[in-house]
Amino acid sequence: MKFSTQNPKKSLHLVSLGCTKNLVDSEIMLGKLKDYAISNNAETSDVIIVNTCGFIDSAKEESINTILNLHEQRKKDSVLVMAGCLSERYKEELQKELPEIDIFTGVGDYDKIDTLVNEKRSGFTNEVFLLNETNDRVITGSNYHAYIKLSEGCNQVCSFCAIPSFKGKLHSRTLESLVKEVKNLVAQGFYDFSFVSQDSSSFLRDLNINDGLERLVNEVEKIEGIKSARILYLYPSTTTLSLIKKIEQSKVFENYFDMPLQHISSKVLKIMKRGKGVEKLKELMSAMRNTPNSFVRTTFIAGHPGETQEDFEELCSYVEEYGFDRANVFSYSDEDGTTAYELDGKVDQETIDKRAEILGEIIQRKTLESLEKEIGQIVDVYIDGESEEHEYLLSARKTIWAPEIDGEIYINDNETGKELTVGKSYQVKISELAGDKLLGTAIKEI
Structure with a gap:
């Protein structure tokens, strides 16, 4: 998942790989670096961070390929950071084999990322990082x-x-x-x-x-x-x-x-x-x-x-x-x-x-x-925004489903009498299954 906004301040491009636990850690880093403008353009960013996954071979390969590709794209004098599980798991080997990386850090220093970036140094603490209510965190991908x-x-x-x-x-x-x-x-x-x-x-x-x-x-x-x-x-x-x-x-x-x-x-x-x-x-x-x-x-x-x-x-x-x-x-x-x-x-x-x-x-x-089994049912959904399929189809998910992993419902009709709002919940009548996507009509806001 990549995060993006635009701002003339010093810019930060962050890529979060792997699981939702990693995503939370990435949001902590965004919070600690809130003085930077988050950018979707790695080529012009001042700081690039990849929060890596080290779980299985395919995830490790994706992490390495991602960071090397970003190194090829980045501008001169930018700072490239390798963080997270893969760099924690293989910290000695990766620091020897990847001179392209400016800063290495693992899974214990998410709340110190601002210090590491400002001082342009690597850091691996032996302490476990536990999020607490005082940690700044930039929630990504949703307004609800x-x-x-x-x-x-x-x-x-x-x-x-x-x-x-x-x-x-x-x-x-x-x-x-x-x-x-x-x-x-x-x-x-x-x-x-x-x-x-x-x-x-x-x-x-x-x-x-x-x-x-x-x-x-x-x-x-x-x-x-x-x-x-x-x-x-x-x-x-x-x-x-x-x-x-x-x-x-x-x-x-x-x-x-x-x-x-x-x-x-x-x-x-x-x-x-x-x-x-x-x-x-x-x-x-x-x-x-x-x-x-x-x-x-x-x-x-x-x-x-x-x-x-x-x-x-x-x-x-x-x-x-x-x-x-x-x-x-x-x-x-x-x-x-x-x-x-x-x-x-x-x-x-x-x-x-x-x-x-x-x-x-x-x-x-x-x-x-x-x-x-959903066809013909009236279900409660959250609306997440325009679908990638077509601008006239809104993307929604059942309230019971977890985001991103359990599916998507396309809303292709609206009988509520009002414009549908992203982040709001609605009752939707499911009309058909097209491939692996359910289609439905919004009936009322709940």
Whole structure:
């Protein structure tokens, strides 16, 4: 995601790669550098920052390519900054191999970026950076929605994941800090929130509180002015039936359940070092699915070491049977520093790619089935602006959906009697599905 405005002051071009957690960190950097005018033109900018992703090979490659391309474009005497997960994960190697970069910084110095830029020096702190309500932050991409980061780091030991090696152990923000930040954003006009972290269902467990998310729901519901909220990135072993029921009973939190399962074979899950067994997992998933008006999203990994054809077929059958509203599949890739990297039973690349393709086709079909169920329904949406398809089509999303990842509704007719406003919520009657986009008519503002 790139951010852009125009101003004659010294200019800043920032590219945020990877996940929404990275986006929040990018917004912190924009806040710390608010004396700079944000520009969409890298060639004329005085400072260029790339907030990198270091999760998997494709993300690492995108980060390197992006920063080298920006180096080719930039003007003389500009400052090029490499920040975030990739530079944290490979700080020694990258500083040796990329002389093109002026400043390197990792995941602990987002609130010091102004000092690093002004002094034109690299910096890597060993402390975990935790956002708090006093941090300046420039919310991007929306005039009504904001992401709220619950914690940093992760205590899980998933075989395929290197995140704890460079993000560290779980460090939760205090509930008081989160409530203050949300209240501040509500006062600025925001009323839709997505709560995110590496492992959201472990929120406050590092502080010996096991029902942190339930407490969060209670406190957020007391804040006047919030229309909707959702929680992303639940983890199987720390999600409870009690939490699912708490979300169902909430008047603010949507029945949105985002739990990356990665697999369903008990043998593969054991190899992956995930969860407490398939029966508990299926019980949780059934509770989510049986919650009225629920929306369930997940991710899977195809071709993890030790995955047999039988394991893969079991996974495919479960995806067919369950009917996820949305899902993603990733091809397994070796990541140095992970236990999976050292495992025997590696699956060959051709088989990995084939399995990912097969599972991807099932997921695509199930997504379309989920979208087809919307035809004829009257749904609540937020309007985000003009669609990229056509200037006469407005882009909207259902209030239960997370921004950008769950889909888009094109509004092609308006029966409200008034001009539709970006950022407002409306009831829309869904008329048809064109490809993977729903079309609908705005009926009334809500």
